[in-house]
Amino acid sequence: MAGLLDLPEAAVLKQLAPKRRLYARWPARKRATSWWKRLMGQGPQKDDPPLGELRLLEDGLAFRNSNGEQVSHIVWEAPFTVQLSAWPYDPSQQGNTAELNLLLRPRDMAAGGTPLALRTLWPTDSLPVGLSHKQEFFPFVDPVFFKALWSWLSVCLSVHGSALPRGGDMNVDDAILGDLHSHNEVFTCVSCQSQDVTLLAARVYRCNQCGYEGGPGMADLLKQRRRMAIERMPPDERRESALNDYREARRLLLSAQGTMKALYAYTYRGNRDEAELERSQEAMGIARMVIEALEHIEEAGIKDPERFQDAMEPLEKELTFARGGATFILASNYSDSVASGLKIIGETLIKATSEG
Numbered sequence: 001m002a003g004l005l006d007l008p009e010a011a012v013l014k015q016l017a018p019k020r021r022l023y024a025r026w027p028a029r030k031r032a033t034s035w036w037k038r039l040m041g042q043g044p045q046k047d048d049p050p051l052g053e054l055r056l057l058e059d060g061l062a063f064r065n066s067n068g069e070q071v072s073h074i075v076w077e078a079p080f081t082v083q084l085s086a087w088p089y090d091p092s093q094q095g096n097t098a099e100l101n102l103l104l105r106p107r108d109m110a111a112g113g114t115p116l117a118l119r120t121l122w123p124t125d126s127l128p129v130g131l132s133h134k135q136e137f138f139p140f141v142d143p144v145f146f147k148a149l150w151s152w153l154s155v156c157l158s159v160h161g162s163a164l165p166r167g168g169d170m171n172v173d174d175a176i177l178g179d180l181h182s183h184n185e186v187f188t189c190v191s192c193q194s195q196d197v198t199l200l201a202a203r204v205y206r207c208n209q210c211g212y213e214g215g216p217g218m219a220d221l222l223k224q225r226r227r228m229a230i231e232r233m234p235p236d237e238r239r240e241s242a243l244n245d246y247r248e249a250r251r252l253l254l255s256a257q258g259t260m261k262a263l264y265a266y267t268y269r270g271n272r273d274e275a276e277l278e279r280s281q282e283a284m285g286i287a288r289m290v291i292e293a294l295e296h297i298e299e300a301g302i303k304d305p306e307r308f309q310d311a312m313e314p315l316e317k318e319l320t321f322a323r324g325g326a327t328f329i330l331a332s333n334y335s336d337s338v339a340s341g342l343k344i345i346g347e348t349l350i351k352a353t354s355e356g
């Protein structure tokens with residue numbers, strides 16, 4: 001049986017092979033020249049070791065992180081699907097530039113391969129039609145390389161019977177692609193302020209100076225890890241663990257209630273300005289406790305869905321109180337600096353406690 005690699009289009013793989021080291025680490029600091037040009041035009045600098053390597057293998061495409069571990073792998077012969085989304089930059093500042101996100105996913109993981117995500121720059125007016133707008137933090141690849149890789153991916157996708165995105169111009173002139181500039185993305189360790197970090201997942205980093213792991217994507221990553229841990233639990237353990245979640249949720253909600261009552265008392269005693277900072281911190285504390293409680297409830301629902309309705313009944317009163325607290329936080333007249341943060345928390349709480 002003739003494989004994909006026997007097709008004449010597979011010749012493009014040979015052209016791409018020498019350019020297999022493609023991923024950049026984010027720059028340590030802002031520089032006058034575009035880091036994109038430095039990295040893609042002149043290759044990685046000595047002080048900018050790559051984030052990882054995209055390797056073109058005979059049988060597929062693999063990404064190794066900077067520790068040399070192969071973290072994702074697409075096999076040409078095993079059917080996979082493609083998901084595209086885009087993040088257009090502000091036209092007044094960045095002209096006609098968008099980030100194009102590409103997620104390749106094996107249709108059957110058992111047949112080999114793991115999802116592989118990457119991102120490139122593309123002219124906004126040449127994007128395929130109807131892409132959802134989403135900012136992803138996948139590793140970048142050079143648009144000129146992406147164009148060549150895309151021609152090969154299209155062959156694979158059509159052979160595997162996967163849908164190809166419609167419209168758009170995927171054959172943009174190299175000169176135009178070479179002129180696109182990325183936003184300068186820097187992750188700063190919240191623990192030690194170092195910018196020497198390694199990306200572990202989308203928007204999650206590990207600090208190379210102090211070892212701290214965090215980032216805006218950390219919550220999602222932890223959630224995903226917890227979900228996997230739940231799936232591995234035996235049923236008895238799952239039910240027991242769900243009970244603990246309800247207990248913990250109740251404890252947190254009651255604790256939030258206590259703080260909330262104190263907060264009400266402060267506010268009605270007047271003397272607003274003086275106590276404002278203290279109150280805003282208390283409000284934050286309440287929000288955190290309620291959010292954590294909701295996370296426990298959500299997890300309990302996953303662990304033991306059958307008991308969910310019954311277990312929720314005794315929590316109704318506390319949840320109603322939490323919703324009232326959120327409304328109160330929203331209506332409070334805090335200074336601008338804290339108001340925006342509280343507003344988001346308040347809205348999140350109202351939304352979360354209204355569901356179900």
Ligand SMILES: [Zn+2]
Pocket residue numbers: 189190191192193194207208209210211212
């Ligand atoms: Zn650090």
